[in-house]
Amino acid sequence: MLSYPQPDMGPASLSKLSDSLREQGYRLTLQREIIIEAVEAVEGHISVDDIYQQVHPRFPQVNLSTIYRTLELLEQAGLVGHSHFHDGVTKWHRAGEGHHQHLICERCGAESELELSVVAPLATEIRERYGFAANLGHFAITGICQSCLRKGEQPHHH
């Protein structure tokens, strides 16, 4: 493959994500390590383009589609997840940390996260009143977000 000098990162420094990939029988390529490193370096969310911007200076030849494919692979392996944000940008984040809950705006499509602790009391209540074990990890709450509420006070025209 491309033989650029790798910014020093011996096998010893291989991350958990890399290890998981190998254990699942995938090949560990240079591109994948680079992309994984970028994902791991970030708190919260990161877009494909963010990764590309970060990787490109050091690895001019790493292709965009490889980033897309690697992220998809990591998601299938359960190592990362993604969300769609209001401006249409897709952002990725490390998995783990359990299922987070999303608030999705019906108007602008903005997607934000919701602490599970906010939702947990509802699960308890439903369990007590109906004997129903709710799986709250997998539904989205829709509604109207703060900024659209403000904008929506007076109808907008162009």
Added chain:
Amino acid sequence: MLSYPQPDMGPASLSKLSDSLREQGYRLTLQREIIIEAVEAVEGHISVDDIYQQVHPRFPQVNLSTIYRTLELLEQAGLVGHSHFHDGVTKWHRAGEGHHQHLICERCGAESELELSVVAPLATEIRERYGFAANLGHFAITGICQSCLRKGEQPHHH
């Protein structure tokens, strides 16, 4: 504009959605009426392409981008909403209608209703903490119902 004969639909038959649009100060064009008609004709969800397929035979010149823009307009006007399905397709539906909450069992498919009063505190909490006006009427809560819980004390985890 294009002067195709309109498939007979006088002002008297103008829909609620059309009325709402006009009341909000938007112009009522033939294209918008056609698109609105298509949305109203459908129970449940419809994709942009569904609309295009349905409209195109009668209105060869109605442009795809007009459909996109009209749906976006209708959503901002609060008349329709959209969801992203797991296959990536975006689908649209009429907004409004009743606030009903359902509990759906993942095992047996049983569907029961949930008092809104159980859910209301969550809406308040979300409003206070995130400034987000949750529309809890349109999400289903999945999980495992009482009888399946009893039957299946041992069965599957994940």
Added chain:
DNA sequence: CTTGTTATTGCAATCGTTCGCAACAGCGGC
């Protein structure tokens, strides 16, 4: 009805993402 203003449309370019395919490289076997 005619006119003027301006929102709306059609078109083509564009954006972010996916896909098909030939070239290539990781990894296990020699």
Added chain:
DNA sequence: GCCGCTGTTGCGAACGATTGCAATAACAAG
């Protein structure tokens, strides 16, 4: 080390969705 199988990559074309812009039509006013 070298070889070969096959998973992976880079490239470019294609896809759904969006946007800029000039032409056009809706609506109000005369």
